[in-house]
Amino acid sequence: MPVRITPGCCLLLAWFASANGWGTLLLVLAAAAVHEAGHLLALPDGTVRGLRLTVQGAALDIHSSRLSYGRELLCLLAGPAANFLLAAAAVRLRLHTLAGASVLLGLYNLLPVRPLDGGRAVELAVSWALGPRAGENAARSCGGLGGVLLAAGAAWLMISSGGTLWLLPPLYGFLCSALRELRGGGDSFSCHSTQPGTWKD
Amino acid sequence: MAAVQTGHTVKKRTAGRGRAPVRRTVGQSGDRLAMQLAVCGGAFVLLVAAKVLLPGQAAVLRQSLGANLERNLDVREVFSAVGRAVSGEENGAEEVWQAVFRPLEPDAWTDVPQDPPSGTDTALPDSTPYTVGPGQAGFALDVLRQYRPGSGGAEARPRPDKESGAESGTETGPVSAEKKSGAETGSPQSDGRALPDQVNMEQSILNFDYCTPVFGTLTSGFGWRTDPIQGVEKFHYGVDLAAAAGTDILCFADGTVAAVGESTSYGKYCIVNHAGDCSTLYAHCSRITASSGASVALGEKIAEVGATGAATGPHLHLELHRGGVYLNPIYYVSHG
Numbered sequence: 246m247p248v249r250i251t252p253g254c255c256l257l258l259a260w261f262a263s264a265n266g267w268g269t270l271l272l273v274l275a276a277a278a279v280h281e282a283g284h285l286l287a288l289p290d291g292t293v294r295g296l297r298l299t300v301q302g303a304a305l306d307i308h309s310s311r312l313s314y315g316r317e318l319l320c321l322l323a324g325p326a327a328n329f330l331l332a333a334a335a336v337r338l339r340l341h342t343l344a345g346a347s348v349l350l351g352l353y354n355l356l357p358v359r360p361l362d363g364g365r366a367v368e369l370a371v372s373w374a375l376g377p378r379a380g381e382n383a384a385r386s387c388g389g390l391g392g393v394l395l396a397a398g399a400a401w402l403m404i405s406s407g408g409t410l411w412l413l414p415p416l417y418g419f420l421c422s423a424l425r426e427l428r429g430g431g432d433s434f435s436c437h438s439t440q441p442g443t444w445k446d
Numbered sequence: 447m448a449a450v451q452t453g454h455t456v457k458k459r460t461a462g463r464g465r466a467p468v469r470r471t472v473g474q475s476g477d478r479l480a481m482q483l484a485v486c487g488g489a490f491v492l493l494v495a496a497k498v499l500l501p502g503q504a505a506v507l508r509q510s511l512g513a514n515l516e517r518n519l520d521v522r523e524v525f526s527a528v529g530r531a532v533s534g535e536e537n538g539a540e541e542v543w544q545a546v547f548r549p550l551e552p553d554a555w556t557d558v559p560q561d562p563p564s565g566t567d568t569a570l571p572d573s574t575p576y577t578v579g580p581g582q583a584g585f586a587l588d589v590l591r592q593y594r595p596g597s598g599g600a601e602a603r604p605r606p607d608k609e610s611g612a613e614s615g616t617e618t619g620p621v622s623a624e625k626k627s628g629a630e631t632g633s634p635q636s637d638g639r640a641l642p643d644q645v646n647m648e649q650s651i652l653n654f655d656y657c658t659p660v661f662g663t664l665t666s667g668f669g670w671r672t673d674p675i676q677g678v679e680k681f682h683y684g685v686d687l688a689a690a691a692g693t694d695i696l697c698f699a700d701g702t703v704a705a706v707g708e709s710t711s712y713g714k715y716c717i718v719n720h721a722g723d724c725s726t727l728y729a730h731c732s733r734i735t736a737s738s739g740a741s742v743a744l745g746e747k748i749a750e751v752g753a754t755g756a757a758t759g760p761h762l763h764l765e766l767h768r769g770g771v772y773l774n775p776i777y778y779v780s781h782g
Contacts, residue, residue, distance in 0.1 A: 265520075265521045265522060266522070268522070269521055269522045269525070272522075272525065332529070332532060335529065336529065336532055336533040339533075340529070341525075341526045341529030341530045341532075341533060342522055342525045342526045342529055343525075343529070344525075344528070344529035344532055344533065345524065345525035345526055345527065345528030345529035345530075345531075345532065346525040346528075346529075348528055348529070348532055349524075349525065349528055402546070405547055406546050406547050409521075411521065
């Protein structure tokens with residue numbers, strides 16, 4: 246499986262490590278790796294085209310046209326599920342920091358904004374029930390409104406917490422997603438995906 | 447599959463899915479690159495022009511950006527707090543809140559006294575008071591750090607010997623605490639050495655009622671001592687009262703909780719603002735039960751004794767400040 250890492254991703258990782266330490270970075274990478282492993286284990290052979298690591302996070306390129314709605318939804322939710330399983334195991338082992346990182350990553354990926362797992366899950370679930378047009382409209386509505394609210398929330402959190410620049414990439418991602426959904430750009434994203442696998446044809 | 451050709455772009459519709467991939471044309475990529483180049487180039491020209499034409503403002507902007515780059519909540523602590531909350535620990539949600547909303551940088555304060563106070567005794571000179579709002583957790587700690595360069599905050603083990611101290615004011619609270627044995631290297635020196643800035647050894651009258659937060663054994667007093675962890679002479683800015691872990695820590699006087707946080711030296715700490723521009727700091731706690739911004743009464747439980755941070759045993763490290771000046775708490779507490 247080809248893996249592509251962008252320079253922006255390397256820069257962000259180096260900056261994160263310098264500010265928070267290599268241990269914390271390894272925790273985040275471990276949670277992300279488990280997340281992607283969850284997706285990969287659920288996906289059937291031959292559907293994964295590659296993995297991209299960008300400043301916004303990791304993105305799995307897959308042949309989603311080869312999957313049914315239900316199967317793709319299952320594979321999509323396998324990522325956050327893997328995170329929660331890891332968190333449960335970490336709690337048992339009293340590895341609270343790893344548990345917290347995994348839980349936060351899983352919850353973040355369930356936000357209903359494309360291309361996050363949650364946004365894609367909304368599209369798939371509604372498409373499965375009511376057809377692709379309804380699914381697309383539902384995803385756009387959720388993504389547009391949710392993206393704006395989440396961007397505002399991230400900005401508020403940055404200010405209230407005394408300033409933390411680690412919220413800038415997701416804030417930018419939320420804004421891009423919201424603008425794209427509101428403009429009706431569909432899945433022709435120029436913003437990169439985030440930590441969960443992102444499905445692209 | 448249906449295919450529609452548009453210029454150099456081929457769109458394909460996959461049956462049953464209703465969505466089509468879109469491929470960018472060469473012309474569109476070139477336009478995008480040109481726009482990006484124009485934006486970046488314009489930003490570069492603007493920044494250079496600003497630095498050349500407005501050097502003062504550029505320097506201020508650079509400092510502000512640098513401060514923003516350094517500001518960062520403790521990501522690891524947030525993860526740890528979330529993990530503890532998920533594991534079902536008590537006050538998990540509160541710990542997450544505290545971990546996320548960390549104190550702002552000291553430069554956020556504009557009323558910090560810059561000159562050391564002159565004069566001693568009961569009439570302290572006027573000094574610009576600093577206030578901490580309820581929502582600004584930890585401000586006071588960062589402000590106080592300005593008066594404690596290089597302080598490590600390390601504490602000594604409890605010792606069986608007692609130290610006498612003057613008492614004054616109205617005091618209430620429970621009696622006695624467990625006495626522990628152990629080596630003690632934290633005895634302050636009274637050899638006439640100069641006091642650090644912003645320290646007042648004289649007993650001052652506090653114009654409000656107060657009580658002893660913990661009835662414990664005085665293991666380290668206020669003043670110069672050999673740091674038990676670092677082994678060097680350092681000024682101890684508070685008093686250490688040894689007590690069993692989990693012993694209730696009572697609020698010194700009526701006030702408002704200004705800061706609740708955790709640091710490597712203080713461990714879990716709490717700062718309470720009182721009347722008369724006074725404030726107290728309670729460090730090395732095992733648990734903080736008071737919330738930032740809450741009003742607390744004299745004798746109300748605000749924390750529990752612990753050994754968090756740079757501590758060699760469970761005890762309360764108590765500091766008392768007035769107008770940015772460290773007072774000797776020994777005059778205002780009872781101990782075993």
